[in-house]
Amino acid sequence: MLKELKILTPIGMLGYSYNKETFWKSIEGGVDAIILDSGSTDSGPSKLALRKSIQTNEAYEKDLEEIVAACHHYRIPVMIGSAGGDGSTRGVNQIADIVLSIIEGRGYRPMKVIKILAEIEKDIVRDKHRHGLVHPCGIAVPDLVEEDIDQAQTIVAQMGIEPWIKAMNEYPDFDIIIGGRSYDPSPYAAFCTWKGFVDLGLSYHMGKIMECGGICTTPKSREALATIRHDSFDITPLDPKSTCTSVSVAAHTLYEKTRPDILVGPGGTLDLHLTTYEEMDDGRSVRVRGAKFIPVKENEYTIKLEAGKLNGFFSVFMGGFRDTVLISQIDTFLEGMKTYVKDKINFPFDINVQLFGRDAVMGVLEPDSGRTNHELGILLRARAETQEQATHVSQSARVYCMHAPYPGQRATAGNFAMPCAPLDIPMGPVSEFCMYHLMMISDPCEFFPIIATILDGPNTTPQRDSIESGFQTTTNSHKQAHVKPDIANTASASSQPTKTTDTKSNSNMSVLKEVPPAGYSFLADLASVIRSKNAGPYEITFDVMFSTAKARDIVKRANILTVETISRLYNVPVTDVITCLWWDSAIAFKATIKRPIVSGSFHDGDSHGSAQHMPLMSLPIPVEKLDI
Template identity: 50%
Template sequence: MNSELKIFTPIGMLGYGFSESIFWSTIADGIDAIIVDAGSTDGGPSKLALLHTSATSEAYKRDLGLLVKAAHLYRIPVLIGSAGGDGANAHVDITVDLIADIVSSHGYRSLNVVSIHAELDKEIVRDAFHADALRPCTAAVPPIAHSDIEDAPRIVAQMGHEPYVKAMKEHPDFDIIVGGRSYDPAPYAAFCIYRGFIDLGIAYHMGKIMECGALCAVPKTPEAMAIVRKESFDIVPLRPEARCTAFSVAAHTLYEKSRPDILPGPGGSLHLESATYEQLDDGRTVRVRGARFLAELEGKYTVKLEGARMCGYQSAFVGGFRDPILISQIDDFLDRVRAMIQEAIPHPYELEFHVYGRNGVMGSLEPETDTISKELCIIGRAKASTQAEALHVSHVALTCCKHMSYPDQVATAGNLAFPLIPTNMPMGAVAEFCIYHLLEVEDPTAFFPNHLHIAQGTGSGARYLEDVPCTPPSGYGYLGNMASVIRSKNAGPYELTFDVIFPDERMFALVKSTAILHAEAIARLYHIKPIDVLACVWWAPANAFKATIKRKIANGSFGEADTHGSAQHIPLLYLTVPIPRDS
C-alpha cells in the first residue's frame, strides 16, 4: 500500500467541460485515479421521469474522450458516478456505449468497462410500501402514496461505496467504472477503501469536497486534486489563479446541505464537528483532519430511493412590459388576464406568470412587493393534460397580455414586446418528483449489480450593496456588507438552504452576538411558518450561519421559478443588523 493516494477531479459535473492543458499536465505529474460525478437532483425531475440528461451528447463525448484517452495511454482508473444525471440504467448503458465508440473510433487498446446499475424492480418498492417500510428522506418530503410508485416510470436507489468496492474486487483489471445513481462521494470513498485507506471519515469527507471539483477554491474553478493519507487529506486547486484556504474549504461543507455538521448518506452519517482545516505553507493547499463516519446500527442500513413522474405538458411565452401606466397596475392587469382565460378555457389547466422586475425570481418569498422596475419581463407558463391544450392556454394568455386594454391606456397598438418567434412555444412534458424516501436493506450491494463490458479496440496500448441607493437605519448595517458570502441553494428537491459566511472570527462573533439570526427571524424574512424552518445552525469552523427551509414547490416542478434555488438569498443581503457601539 502506498503512503498516499492522488485523486484528480477535472470537473464537478461530467459534460460541463474543463481545461485540456491542465488535464494532461496533471496526469503527467502522476495520479492514482480520475473520479468524476455526473449526476444530481439539482436540475429537477425531468431526467428521471423523461430520461433527459444533464448535458448534451456532444458535451459528454468531449469530456469522455479525454478520460478514455487517459485510461488508454496511462492505464489510470476512471470512476464515474450517477451517469447521465439521474443514474438510470439507460444512461449508464449510453455512457458505456459512448466509451466503446471512442475506443473503437480512435484505435485505442481494448478497455475493461464495468457498469453498475441502480434501478429497482417496482415489486420491491411495492412490497416495502405495503410493509410500511418507506419513510420520507427529510421532514420536508411528503409521505409516499401507492400512486407515486405506479406513476414513476423508473425508480433508482442511491448507492454508497459498497457496490463500487465490490465491482473493483470482482474486476481488478478494470479501466473504467460507470456507476448508476450514487451518493456523490461514494466513488471517492470506494477507491480509497479499495486501495487500503479505510478511514471512512477521511474518505467520505474528501469525496464530499472533491465531487464539486475546485468549487471550494477562491475563485471557484473546475479542476482539483486530493492527496489522501491515513489520517488526513489535502485539497489543492489546479488553476494557477486559484487557491484553497482553510476558511474556503470549511465553508464548502455548508454548500447545498441542510446542515454543515452532520451529513447523512447510505449506511451512516459523516460527522464534521471535530474536523480541522490547516492552511499549508504554499498558500493554496488545505490539509483536513478529524471527520468521523458513524455507521447505522446493524440491520438498519438505509438507501434513498428517487422517482419522478410526468404530470402533463407545458408551453410558454416571453415578453416585456415598458409602459409605466400598465406597470403601475400590473397586478390588477394580470388578475383580469386570468379571469378572461378562465372564461375562455373549458378544460383543466394551470397558469403561472413569472414577472421579472417584480417577484419573478423569488415568488412568494419576495419581501419587497411594493417595489417595481421601469420595465418588466413576463414569462407565462401553462400546463395541461396535452400539449395542444397547454398551447391553447398560453395562446389565450399571450393574446390578452398583448392586446387587453387597461385604465388610462394611451398606447393602443399593443402592450407586449416579445423577442422570440414563434411567440407561443411548446415546452414538452413537465415532470415532478414523487419518490424521495428511505428504505432499509440487509445487503448494501444487493440492488446494484455490476456487469463487465469489453470496449473493443484495435490498438495497444465584489461587494454586494455598494451601489444600492438605499442605506440602513442609523446604528444598523446590512448583513450583505458584513458577510463575505451569502448564498442560497437546493439541499435536495424539497429543501432550500442558506449560507452566510463571515470574513473573520470577529465579524462572525459580532453578528452572532446580536441574536438577529434565528429560526423565527428566517420564518419572518421569508414569509413562512416557523415549523418550515428545518435547520438553523451557527458553524464556527467556517465562521458561518446556515438555515434550511422547506421548499414551497419541489425543485423542477410546475410553477418553480428558481430550479437550482440559487437566487433566493436576496432578503438576507438587506437584513439590518444592529451594530454594537463598541464595534
Template identity: 50%
Template sequence: MSSPKPTLREIKIFTPVGQMGQGFDEAIFWDTLGAGVDAIILDGGSTDSGPARLALGKTNVPKEGLVRDLELLTKGCHLYNVPVLVGSAGGDGENAFVDACAKIVAECIQKNGYRPMQVIKIYSEIPKEHILQKMRDGLVIPCGGAVPELLESDIESATRVVAQMGLEPFAKAMHENPRFDIIIGGRAYDPSPYAAFCLHKGFEDMGLNYAMGKLMECGAQCSIPKSRESLAVMRHDSFDFIPLDPRSRCTVTSVASHFLYEKTRPDILAGPGGKLYLDDTQFEQLDDRVVRVRGAKFVQEAEGQYTVKLEGARVIGYQSIFLGAIRDPILISQIDNWVEWIHAQVKERAPGFDYEVKIHKYGIDGVMGPLEPDNTVGKEVFIVGQVKAATQAQADQIASLTKFGFTHAPYTGQLATAGNFAWPISPCEISIGPLSEFCVYHIMQKADPIGLFPIIVEHVAGSNTFIQDGPLTAKTKPTLVFTPPRNTKKYPLEPEPAEGSCYLGDVASVLRSKNSGPYELTFDVMFNNKDIYERVKESGVLSQQTVAKMYNINDKDVLACLFWDPAMAFKATIKRPQVSGGFGETDTHGSQQHIPLLYAKLPWGRT
C-alpha cells in the same frame, strides 16, 4: 511465509471537472496525469436541474459533451494506466445512460486502437415491485420534513426510480476485478466512488474518505475564484485539497464552507449506510493555495439497518409558455388586478377542459414568488406565462388566449391603445412539451447495499496499436475573469454610517442560497474574520424566528437553523414553497433566494 502487503502512505485522486460532460482544461489534464495520480474520479450529475430529465430520460448535458470528456478520460486511462471511476452517469444515472457511456468508451477504445480494457457497469434503477413491497412493509419514509408520505400511485406513475448507491457496489466491483480500467456507475451518492477507491487502496478512515469525496465531487468549486480541476492527496490521518488551475486558491473558509453546500445541516451529512459528523473537523492552511483537512468522523448504521435514497419523477401533462415585458407605468401600477381580469376572460372563453395558468412577474415577485418580502415595482416587468394542460394542443390554445389578453386587454387610464405587451420571440407562444414533477424522494430502510445494484463486467477488445503523435499537451485557453468597474458598491443600497448599523451582506464573505434536494432551500452565511463572526452570532439577529419572518413562512417550516463554528458560518434550511422544477417554478436551482438575508440589519457601532 509471505510478508504482509505494504500499506500505501498516500494516494492522489484527480477530478478534472465537477460534472462530466461540461469540459475541462486539457493542458491541466495531461500535466496532472504526467505528474502521476492513482485515480481519476468524477461525478456525472444530480437532481439540481429539476425533475424533467429523470422523468423524460434526457441526459443533463448534450451527448457531444459526454463523448468529448469520455474520449479524453479513456485516452488518459490507456496511456497512463490510471483507473477511471464515474458516478451518476448521464445526470440521473439511469441504466440507459450507464450503457450509453460504456458504449462511448468501447467505441473510443476500438476506434483509436487502445489496449483491451475492463469496463464495469453498475446499475441503479430499482424495480417498482421491490419499492412497493418495502412501502407496504413500512420501510419507506420521506427524505426530510418537507417531503410528503409516499403513495403507491407515486411509485406506479414514476417513469423510473433510481437509488443513490453507496460505496459498497464500487468496492465490490474493484475487489472482484482488481485489474479494472473504467467503472461507469449509475446514480450514486456523490462521495461514494471516492470513498470506495480509498477503501480499496487500504485507507480505512471513512470519515476522511467521505469528507474528501464531498469536496472533490464538485471539482474545485470551493476554490477562489471557482474553478474545475482539483487534486486530493489522501493520507491515513488527513488529506490535502489542491485546486489545479494556477489562478485559483483555497482557504480554510472556502473549504470548510463547502460542507454546507446544498445540505440541510453543516455538521451532520447523511448518506447511504451512515452519517458523516463534521463538528470536530480541523482545517489547516498549508500555503496560499492548499488546505489540509482532518478529524471528520463517519458513523455506520446498525447492522441490517442500511438505508438508500430513492429518486423518481413523472410526467403530469404538457406545457406552453409565452415571454414578454410591460413598460407602461400606468399599467404596471394596476398589474395584479389586471392579470386577474385576464384570467377571468380566458376562463370564460376557454373550451371545457382543465388547465392551469401561472403568470410570473419578474421585477415584482417573479424570482422569489411567495417568499418575496419586497414587492416594490420597478420601471418595467418581465412576464413569463406558463400553461399546463392534458395535451400540448390544449396548452397551446390557452397560452394563445392568455397572451392575446396580455396584448390587448384594456385597463383604467389607458393611453397606449395599440397594445400592452412587448415580446422578443415570434411566434410568442412556445410549445415546451411534457411537464414533469418529482414524485419519489424517499428513504428506503433495511436495503441491500450491494444486491440492489447489479454489476456487469465487460472486456472491451482493443488492438493496442495506438501511437501517440507528439507531446501530450494542449494550449490552455484563457479564462475570462470578471473585473468589476471601479467605485461600485457591493449592492445598490447601503445604510447610513450614523445609524450605527450595517447589512449582513456588508460583513459576510459568502451569502448564498441553494436547493438541498428538491423539497428544501438552504442558506449559507460565512465570515472570514472570527471577531465579525462572533459579533453576528451574539447579536441575535439570525434565529429561527427572524428567518421565518424574512421569508414570510411559519416557524415550523424552518427545518434547520444553527451557527457552525468550524466554518464560521450560519446555516438555515426551509421548506421549499414549490417543489424544484414543478409547475409554477420560479427558481429551479434555488440560487437567487438569499436576498432577504443580504439586507438583514445588524447593530454595528464602533467597538
C-alpha cells in the same frame, strides 16, 4: 501498505468542461485514479421523468476524450458516478457507449469497462412500501403513496460504497467503472477502502469535497487534486490562480447541505464536529483531519430512492410591458387575465405567471436605461392535459395581455412587446418529483447489478509525444513516483474572500447601492458570501460566510439570525425552518427551510434554488463600529 493515494477530479460535473493543459500536467505528476461525478437533482426532475440527459453527447464526449486517453496511455483507473445525470440504466449506457466509441475510434488498447446499474423495479418498491420499509428523506418530504410508485417514470437508488467495492473486487484489473446513481462521495470512499485506506470518515469527507471539483477553492475553479493518507487528506487546487484556505475548504460542507456538521448517507453518518483544517506551507493546499463515520446499526441500512413523473403538458409565451400606466395596476390586470381565460376555457388548466424587468422591451431605444420599475417582462406557463390544450390556454392568456383594455389606457395598438415567434411555444410534458424516500434493505449490493464489457480495442494509436499532446511519452504503466504537478508559479488569490465594502470609507453607501438606516449595516456589507441553493428537491439552504471572526461576531452578538427571522424573511412557518445554526469552522451561519414549492414543479420559479438570497442580503444588522 500504501502511504498515500492521489485522486484527480478534473471537473465537478462531467460535461461541464475543464482545462486540458492542467489535466495533463496533473497526469504527468502521477495520480492513482480519476474520479468524477455526473449526476444531480439540482436541475429538477426532468431527467428522471423524461428519461434524457441535460448534457449533450458532444459535451460528454469532449470531457471523456482526455480522460479515456489518460486511461489508455497511463493505465489510470477511471470511476464515474451517477452517469448521464440521473444515474439510470439509460444514463449508464449513454456514457458507456461514448466511452466505447472513443476506445474504438481512437484505436486504443483493449479495455475492461464495468457498469453498475441503479434502477429499481416498481414491484420492489411497492412491496417494501407495503411492509413499511419506505420513509420520507427528511421532514420536508411527504409520505409515499401508491400513486407515486405507479406514476414514476424511472426509479433510481443511491448506492453506497459496497457495490463499487464489489465491482473492483470482481474485476481488479478494471479500466473504467461507470456507476448508476450514487451517493456523491461513494466512488471516492470505495476506491480508498479498496486500496487499504479504511478510515471511512476521512475518505467520505474527502469525497464530499472532491465531487464538486475545485468549487472549494478561492476563487472557485474546476480541477482539484486530493492526497489521502491514513490520518489525513490534502486538497490542492490545480488552477494556478486559485488557492485553498482553511475557511474555503471547511465551508464546502455548507454547500447544498441541510446542515454542515452531520451528513447522512447510505450506511452511516459523517460527523464533522471535530474536523480540523490546516493551511500548508505551499500556500495553496489545506490538510484535513478528524471526520468520523458512524455506521448504521445492523439491519438499518437504507438507500435513497429518486423518481420523477409526468403531470400534463405546458406551453409558454414571453413578452414585456413598458406602459407605466398599465404597470401601476399590473396585479389587477393579470387577475382579469385569469378570469378571462377561465370564462373562455372549458377544460382543466393551470397558469403560472413570473414577472421580470429591466431594459428588455425597448433595448437600444430605451431613454431611461438603468431605471428600475419602468418595465416588466412576463413569462407565462400554461398547463393542461394535452399539448394542444396547453397551447390554447397560452394563446388565450396572451391575447388578453396584448389587447385587453385598462383604466387610463392611451396606447390602443397593443399592450406589450413579443420577442419570440411562434408566439405560443409548446414545451412538452411537465415533470415533477414523486419520490425522494429512504428504502430499508438487507444487502447493500442486492439491487445494483454489475456488468463487465471487455472491449477488444485495436491498440493502433501511437504513443503521443509530450510536445504534441501535452503529456510525456511513457510505457503503458502509470506506476510513477508521485510528483507534485508542475503548476506555474503565479501569484495566488487572496487566502480570504474579498471584503465587500471599504469600511474606512467616508461613504455609507452599501454594496446594495442603498444607504442603511443609521446605526445599522446591511448583512451584505458584513458578510463575504451570502448564497442560496437546493439541499435536495424539497429544501432550500442559505449560507452566510464572513471574511473575519470580528465581522461574524458583530452579527452573532446582534442575535438577529434566528429561526424567527428566517421565518419572517422567507414567509414560511417557524416549523418549516429545518436548520438554523452557526458553523464556526467556516466562520459561517447556516439556515435551511422547507421548499414551499418542490424544485422543478410547475409553479416553481427557481429550480436550482440559487436566486433566493436577497432577503438576507438586505437584512439590517445593528453595529457598533465597522473596524473589521
